[in-house]
Amino acid sequence: MTKTMIKILLTLIFVVVASSAHAAITWGNFYFDGVLTTTNSVVDATPLISISATSAPAPTYNAWTVLVDGVAQPIVPPNPSYSAPTFSYQINTAMSVGAHQIVILGLDIAPTSAITINITVQAQAQQLVGSVAPYPSPATSNINFQYTLAETSDVVLSIFNISGQMIHQRKISGAAEGSHAGLNLITWDLASGFDGRRVANGVYIGILTSSGKTQPLGRFKFMVLN
Numbered sequence: 001m002t003k004t005m006i007k008i009l010l011t012l013i014f015v016v017v018a019s020s021a022h023a024a025i026t027w028g029n030f031y032f033d034g035v036l037t038t039t040n041s042v043v044d045a046t047p048l049i050s051i052s053a054t055s056a057p058a059p060t061y062n063a064w065t066v067l068v069d070g071v072a073q074p075i076v077p078p079n080p081s082y083s084a085p086t087f088s089y090q091i092n093t094a095m096s097v098g099a100h101q102i103v104i105l106g107l108d109i110a111p112t113s114a115i116t117i118n119i120t121v122q123a124q125a126q127q128l129v130g131s132v133a134p135y136p137s138p139a140t141s142n143i144n145f146q147y148t149l150a151e152t153s154d155v156v157l158s159i160f161n162i163s164g165q166m167i168h169q170r171k172i173s174g175a176a177e178g179s180h181a182g183l184n185l186i187t188w189d190l191a192s193g194f195d196g197r198r199v200a201n202g203v204y205i206g207i208l209t210s211s212g213k214t215q216p217l218g219r220f221k222f223m224v225l226n
Contacts, residue, residue: 025059025106025113028052028085032119033207034158034166035214043119044215045094048205050164051104051115053087059106067103068095081163088164090205095121127153128217132208138225144187147208147218152181154211159188162203168193171211190224201225 030037032047049066053059064080066073066089073091080089087104099120106113129148136143145157152175159168170186170193172178178186190199201224208217 025053025055025115027113027115028054030117031164032214033209033216033219034160034169035209037117037119037214039118040099041119042122042214044219045096045121046091046219048088048090048160048164048207048219049102049104050086050088052085053082053104053106054085055106055113058084059087063106064089065105065107067101067105069100070103078162083163083165086164088162097121097123122215127151127210128208132206132218132220134206134220134222138223139190140225142187142189143222143224144185145206145208145220146183146185148183149179149181153179155179155217156209156211157186158207158209160205160207161199162205167199167204173211190226198226199224 028051031050032041032043034048034050037043059082064075064082064087066075066080068091073089073093079092080087082088089104099118101116101118103114103116127150129150132145132147134143134145149155154171154173155178157170157172157178158166160166168188168191170178170188172186178184191197192199203221203223206220206222208219209215210217
């Protein structure tokens with residue numbers, strides 16, 4: 001093999017490697033349970049974490065690792081999920097009361113990209129009695145959410161798809177159905193609150209929060225099957 005041929009071969013190898021390498025990830029803001037979250041914010045013990053993550057080419061699904069206090073969290077499809085540009089991960093093992101550090105890494109990125117946030121989990125008064133009961137599930141036309149509040153309180157009901165994108169939100173205040181002390185029952189017609197279109201089939205996550213608070217009163221899952 002001549003020197004010229006070797007030079008051409010090395011040039012081709014360099015081009016292939018360079019074209020397949022990822023650029024470092026550009027990270028956006030953290031959202032925990034749909035709420036913009038900054039360092040040392042108070043969050044729920046089992047939050048749904050979402051963050052914008054972009055690179056060229058786009059990160060691959062298997063690229064991600066999530067660490068809580070240095071411990072790698074389970075990667076079980078469809079958790080985490082990546083629907084460009086949003087990366088989402090549901091913490092399923094409750095974090096203890098106190099300070100925690102969460103790190104997200106893009107492992108196939110050259111160089112490896114990571115982002116860190118420090119958060120705090122606090123104990124809170126039990127305002128929700130029991131849990132939120134969604135029915136029927138799977139839902140085909142409407143779905144009901146039944147729950148009991150210990151006292152009258154303004155609440156926010158947020159619905160997310162499995163990718164962590166909020167697709168519906170309802171704020172309920174005063175002594176209206178859904179916010180008064182005792183048993184509450186509210187109904188959703190499965191139409192997105194943002195574009196009015198009926199949501200697609202799949203699994204959804206619901207989060208009930210006191211207005212102005214970041215820690216959810218309760219969370220639940222349900223299925224839509226049109």
